[in-house]
Amino acid sequence: MDTRRYTKKSMKSVLQELYIQSFINSSWTYHYGDVPGEKTVTFIWSTVVALYALGGLIGSITVRHLTSLLGRKGAMLLNSAIAVVPTVIMYISKPTYSFELILVARFLFGFGAGLGLNLHTIYLGESSPKKIRGMVTVTVTTFMSLGKLLGQFVGLREILGREECWNILLCIPGFFCVVQLAILPFFPDSPRYVLIEKGNIKQCRKALQCLWGPGDYKLDIEEMLAEQAVIGEQCNxxxxxxxxxxxxxxxxxxxxxxxxxxxxxxxxxxxxxxxxxxxxxxxxxxxxxxxxxxxxxxxxxxxxxxxxxxxxxxxxxxxxxxxxxxxxxxxxxxxxxxxxxxxxxxxxxxxxxxxxxxxxxxxxxxxxxxxxxxxxxxxxxxxxxxxxxxxxxxxxxxxxxxxxxxxxxxxxxxxxxxxxxxxxxxxxxxxxxxxETKGKTLLEISQEFENIRVCGSSTEEVLCLETKL
The missing domain is CATH 1.20.1250.20 (MFS general substrate transporter like domains)
Structure with missing residues (x-):
């Protein structure tokens, strides 16, 4: 997900220098033989910006089906593979003088960003020990900030923030996707997904040992089994x-x-x-x-x-x-x-x-x-x-x-x-x-929300908010 954020921030800095608008003008002239009107360029430019958000929206709402079909790990691998495609498309858009390819790449980058943020957060939350669950999931924000900072840095004019380099700048996220494709296969799927949804205790224990180190993890498995019993057969x-x-x-x-x-x-x-x-x-x-x-x-x-x-x-x-x-x-x-x-x-x-x-x-x-x-x-x-x-x-x-x-x-x-x-x-x-959710099991947290009450008083027209803190 940090690479998608990097792409967004990098593109923003490049677009502020009007490089993309200039490319739209030149590519339109190259293909159609005339200079596009100001309204035409503005419309294409607005579409370039909007397609990222549209892709993000569609990507975010596919997470349920993909995680159910492929698991957390499989969905992340698919997302990384998909993200390589717009990288290639963005790179070849300049030599082919095709602003249409930028539109396609922006949509796919947005799709990967929307899907990737959800997948990353779910996987970390389901794979981390209860005692450091918050610390682990905060890394989602940390790497998003790092990606944004990297985009700001590499987007400086002294580095790649020049008109002749904009397509190279926007291809750098593909490197991180390739790294993830190379490393992620050596990691197990989410332990909670393996046990609660797939019912495989042995594979769950193996995943816990791979992620957390040697141990029996009996209490953690019992907590997952208790949640599985509450859920029943309706896991998705x-x-x-x-x-x-x-x-x-x-x-x-x-x-x-x-x-x-x-x-x-x-x-x-x-x-x-x-x-x-x-x-x-x-x-x-x-x-x-x-x-x-x-x-x-x-x-x-x-x-x-x-x-x-x-x-x-x-x-x-x-x-x-x-x-x-x-x-x-x-x-x-x-x-x-x-x-x-x-x-x-x-x-x-x-x-x-x-x-x-x-x-x-x-x-x-x-x-x-x-x-x-x-x-x-x-x-x-x-x-x-x-x-x-x-x-x-x-x-x-x-x-x-x-x-x-x-x-x-x-x-x-x-x-x-x-x-x-x-x-x-x-x-x-x-x-x-x-x-507060710190140090509690998911069932305990659910009970905390169950304990929230909004009650009316018969003698006083006030709302009484009660929560077990």
Whole structure:
């Protein structure tokens, strides 16, 4: 999945230099003999951008069928093999003067990104010991941040961020796919999948020993067998089953609130405004890209730090503090942007706040969400849950991408207040509703959600929220 994120970030930096638009013009002229109109180029360009999101949406909703048919390991191998195809297509698009190939490659890259994120998270969550389950699943975010940082670095003009190299730059993810195809066959499939869905205790113990080291793992196998007994023969529930099951309404609502607030929490707004903020702080235009590298490096470091503390602090505490910190910083950024003309120091304070925002985001919602998504759904509902989460993520991404320009045009810097309110809602929800999942079995976590109650008082018209924390 980190390679897909790398592709997305790399493409963004290249597209900002108008290399792809220039190529669309030249390839259209080469094939059709005339210069395309501005509207035609804009339409093709918009399609290039949109096809990545469409591919991601379709890829994310195929995870249930592929994991059921091929297993976790088999689906990841297939995904890596598929990802090699757009790499080749992207490379040959330039010498063949075919912008149509870019469209195909973008869709396939998006498909691999949507499918790969879900597969990676499921495999890590089902293969990790209970005591370090959070630490292991946080690596999803860590490698996504590393991929983004690598994309920013290699996309510099001094390296491959030049017009003559854009197709080579966008082919580098194929290297990581080939590495995964070479290494992954030596790893076992998910132990939980092997036992709970395939009923093979011997193979499960062998997988545990391969991943965790020598041992009998009797207690872990007993815990899986207990979950298997609860599930029965229905091991692969559909998304409709997930939404209809009244025992999972709080889990579904939690994912809806958290993912919605992540998308509408202001990260895109920070990205848009950061360039002008850095300029106002006196940072030369040609040096801003290095400041962006610094933000990327801080995201990697905070993700690693989060992995070291998640089992000690807990998911719930890190999540609500992350959202709360993001909310507070959004308010402060609103204030500093209004006061920027009163002192030359204010823009520097805003730059510091931007770094702090990404630190709170990377050490809270971004890092904890993959772990939480794995832990709050039992085996039979997990693939369907990731289909729902993936669909939700890409749908909200598309909606926000459509609404964001209008929002910025209408509210300008006041939009940060709106994003602050979104972060505050998420922080309050996590603090008062979401149970802690640290160090608990999946059945125990399910029971924690069962214990959440919303009860009305006959004498007072209030809501009483109870959760076993």
């Amino acid at each position: 529930k559909s998304v409709l089953d997930l939404l209809r099951d009244k025992h999972l309404h709080w889990q579904v609502l939690s994912m809806l609130v958290i993912n919605g607030c992540i998308q509408f929490g202001g990260t895109s707004a920070i990205t848009v405004f950061s360039f002008s903020i850095f300029l106002e702080a006196g940072i030369p235009m040609d040096k801003i890209r290095y400041v962006t590298l610094g933000i990327g490096a801080s995201e990697v470091l905070i993700s690693i730090t989060c992995g070291l503390f998640i089992e000690r602090v807990g998911r719930r505490a890190m999540m609500w503090r992350g959202f709360g910190g993001m909310s507070a910083i959004m308010v402060l950024i609103t204030v500093t942007m209004y006061l920027k003309d009163y002192s030359s120091v204010i823009p520097y304070i805003t730059v510091i706040l931007i770094f702090l925002f990404f630190i709170f985001f990377g050490g809270g919602p971004a890092a904890i969400t993959p772990s939480l998504a794995n832990e709050i759904f039992i085996q039979s509902y997990r693939p369907a849950a990731f289909v729902f989460i993936g669909f939700l993520r890409w749908l909200l991404f598309t909606i926000f991408g459509f609404l964001f320009p209008f929002l910025i045009a209408t509210l300008k810097s006041l939009s940060f207040v709106l994003f602050s309110c979104v972060g505050l809602i998420a922080a309050l929800y996590v603090f008062f509703i979401l149970p």
